[in-house]
Amino acid sequence: MASGDPGERHGGNLTAAAQRLGRPAAELLDASASLVPFAPPLALRWALVQAVFTPALRAYPDRGWRELRRVLARQHGLEPEEVLPGNGAAELFTWAARDATDCGLSLLPAPGFADYRRALGCWGGRWVDLPLPLHWGAAFPQPFPSLQQAAVLWICNPHNPTGQLWSRASLEPLLQRHALVVCDEAFLPLVPGGESQSLIPLVRSHPNLVVVRSLTKLLSVPGLRLGYALGAAARLRRWAGWRDPWPVNGLALAAAERLLADQVGHQRWCRRVQNWVARERPWLERGLGAWPQLTPMPSSTNFLLVRGSHSLLDLRLALERRHGILLRDCRSFPGLGEDWLRIGLQDRRGHRRLLAALEQELPGRQGDAARR
Ligand SMILES: Cc1ncc(COP(=O)(O)O)c(C=O)c1O
Missing domain, CATH: 3.90.1150.10 (Aspartate Aminotransferase, domain 1)
Structure with a gap:
């Protein structure tokens, strides 16, 4: 390696x-990467081509990400202020980690996606591993095996690298136990029947929950760098104030707005x-x-x-x-x-x-x- x-x-x-x-x-x-193996949606590629001939290329991107927030909010039944587009999910983990570091100790399921550690490391955050059993059954969803105490819990659903899908019923009580729960649902839209385990319906009622999604895997566009966070408006406003002014580029914004506006497609x-x-x-x-x-x-x-x-x-x-x-x-x-x-x-x-x-x-x- x-x-x-x-x-x-x-x-x-x-x-x-x-x-x-x-x-x-x-x-x-x-x-080695877990992307959809077919070409990205034609509508997305076409929207990218068209965007090159519009102000999307020649003007600074909208710093309020208004249109993309609006279409994502409509897709998930939230308000636009409860959505924050990011330069991939990875960028948003950096801000989640800043909040997590302020809260205290993070609990990280292990084995797990390394980027949460990278993000916590940016802020001198502390974490302990939550070792996951390396044997599991074939029926999904499964209960999340957390019994440990810590201020912050990072969840990956479905879990990378094991592929386990955690049940919403087992995750919901954890929102009472932790000051902050960060739930990475980067792969959830790829899981047959997976959406029924999403924590997005709990975002409105739980200001200590942030759900992070990525368009990378689903659309096979790792080069575009597009993800988004769903959480309390006050938290996302704070994150927006920390980041550099144009973290999501205009071409990615234009293409995603076009694609996601067509909900049926x-x-x-x-x-x-x-x-x-x-x-x-x-x-x-x-x-x-x-x-x-x-x-x-x-x-x-x-x-x-x-x-x-x-x-x-x-x-x-x-x-x-x-x-x-x-x-x-x-x-x-x-x-x-x-x-x-x-x-x-x-x-x-x-x-x-x-x-x-x-x-x-x-x-x-x-x-x-x-x-x-
Ligand atoms: C579980 C998980 N979440 C998030 C990401 C990063 O997604 P993005 O490309 O949107 O930054 C990855 C990338 O490998 C991943 O495996």
Whole structure:
């Protein structure tokens, strides 16, 4: 793995991987980041092209993000002041972490997404890990396993990297126990039936709750940098006062406003994505399960955590070097080691390519389940 480059600890470093492997990025199958594998919505790409010929490029972006707030508020049944667009969810974690640091100790489920630690580190915030059991059932949603006390709780629903979907019923009582709850729902719109577990309906009644969403995964637009926070208007006003003046660029604003204004079209996109997850996850899970050395863990979403009976490091490197397939090294997740890999779902062609490469690199496949 990894150099000191922080990018190397996150999946999706396509440019760096292409350089390292001496292959064009287009030849690589990137299952290290968990993005929708089809092209972003045509309406979004078209809106971006059009935006280049409008003031979206040649004027400073609206510092009040009025139009995007309005469409997002309508989508989620909130007021525009209860929405704050961000330069990706990652930027918003920085501000959540500033509030968290003022509140006191943060509880971070481990293994978990590293960016919460990065954000807390910006402000000298303190945290303790909440170790998650590394065995779980296949029925979702599941109860969130928190019994520990701390001022702040960071939740990721569904959880990265395990793919577990937490039930709203188990999360709601935690809002009484913690001074601040930050709930990252970056992957929730990809989960079939996932929206029914969202905490967004509780935002209005719980000023100590912030829900953070990302358009990165859902629309496959990591380059656009668009996320948003939903929370109490006073909190979001405070965050807006801390950040630099134009954190969300005009092209991203224009494109997202256009796309999300069409609620029916957006719902159609979400259904397409959820149908893909519902179809491809069990197919890949069955295929991987044909190797006794690999245990794909149950997941509700578009990535699978795989446990190896021994180190999977050499296998990952062989897939990368010989087949141009990138999987997520899990050594940077606290509690996971080199016997774990995370695989972002691909389309069926990508999955066949992965299984064919595994067949060459890993002996002992049983049955022909992988071919179906
Ligand atoms: C759980 C989770 N939340 C948020 C993000 C970041 O999203 P964004 O691209 O909107 O900053 C990621 C990126 O990998 C993630 O895994």
